[in-house]
Amino acid sequence: MSRYWPILVTVVAWSLGPIAIRAGLDRGFSPLTSSLVGTAVAVPVFLIMVRGAASPSRLGFAALAPMIVAGLFGTGGTLFNYLAIGSTNVAVAVAVANTHPVFTALFSKLTRSEEALTRRTWCGIAFVVAGLVLVSIEGL
Amino acid sequence: MLGIGFALAAAVCYGASTVVVGRAVKAATPTTVALVTLLSGAVLIVVVSATGWLIDPGVTKVSLDGLPWVVVAALFMFVVGRLAYYSSIQRIGPSHSAALSATTTLATPLLAVLILGNGLPLTTWLGIVSTFAGIAILLSGKRN
Numbered sequence: 229m230s231r232y233w234p235i236l237v238t239v240v241a242w243s244l245g246p247i248a249i250r251a252g253l254d255r256g257f258s259p260l261t262s263s264l265v266g267t268a269v270a271v272p273v274f275l276i277m278v279r280g281a282a283s284p285s286r287l288g289f290a291a292l293a294p295m296i297v298a299g300l301f302g303t304g305g306t307l308f309n310y311l312a313i314g315s316t317n318v319a320v321a322v323a324v325a326n327t328h329p330v331f332t333a334l335f336s337k338l339t340r341s342e343e344a345l346t347r348r349t350w351c352g353i354a355f356v357v358a359g360l361v362l363v364s365i366e367g368l
Numbered sequence: 369m370l371g372i373g374f375a376l377a378a379a380v381c382y383g384a385s386t387v388v389v390g391r392a393v394k395a396a397t398p399t400t401v402a403l404v405t406l407l408s409g410a411v412l413i414v415v416v417s418a419t420g421w422l423i424d425p426g427v428t429k430v431s432l433d434g435l436p437w438v439v440v441a442a443l444f445m446f447v448v449g450r451l452a453y454y455s456s457i458q459r460i461g462p463s464h465s466a467a468l469s470a471t472t473t474l475a476t477p478l479l480a481v482l483i484l485g486n487g488l489p490l491t492t493w494l495g496i497v498s499t500f501a502g503i504a505i506l507l508s509g510k511r512n
Contacts, residue, residue: 316371331383
């Protein structure tokens with residue numbers, strides 16, 4: 229179970245974070261500038277953490293390229309999420325956006341990732357996604 | 369329909385990002401990957417913000433009152449959350465990490481029950497049960 233503690237930390241952090249985001253937005257920040265400020269806060273922290281051997285300047289383009297692409301996709305997803313929330317019922321937007329584990333699994337399979345996608349994995353993903361959709365659509 | 373299209377695009381982007389991070393953490397530490405993804409995403413945000421500002425300056429509002437909260441949000445979302453998520457992808461794989469991380473959606477209804485004593489509709493309870501069943505299935509599986 230020790231390998232699961234990072235995801236537990238992720239869930240806690242990403243559950244508490246939106247509360248602070250909401251507080252910031254209610255006090256006059258726009259979503260775009262809160263993302264910009266957030267990035268400005270986080271970058272120095274990571275720069276301190278990656279000094280030395282872990283510095284990205286030591287990596288070649290082949291190693292950096294996936295990270296750059298991942299960053300663009302991740303931020304693109306966030307921007308689309310904001311657009312979705314602004315264009316439709318929040319519950320619908322959240323429900324549809326919560327299907328992302330399905331796409332993760334599909335892309336893993338399409339790219340022949342080393343991750344083992346057994347029937348159990350697909351079943352677990354299906355239960356999670358169905359559950360999250362049910363939780364989200366109650367807001368309709 | 370447009371909103372659903374945007375939400376679907378978000379889901380596709382998140383899925384793609386997670387899978388690509390799965391490849392990236394094979395060549396570098398989660399910390400390094402988090403830094404580079406943050407920087408590349410920042411370029412996109414700056415471009416979108418500048419474009420948005422030219423169209424409507426209101427999309428780039430700031431306030432001193434909100435600044436402490438935005439900083440706290442950044443520490444939770446961008447630093448701790450992102451680093452832990454990438455570490456998780458490295459340890460248990462993209463698909464498992466994506467499914468388990470999506471359970472943050474449960475925080476709001478569960479907090480409403482625990483802290484506010486709110487009742488929840490049957491569909492919400494069914495959703496919570498289904499989600500936890502999915503988590504149990506994923507955690508009980510072997511990882512390759």
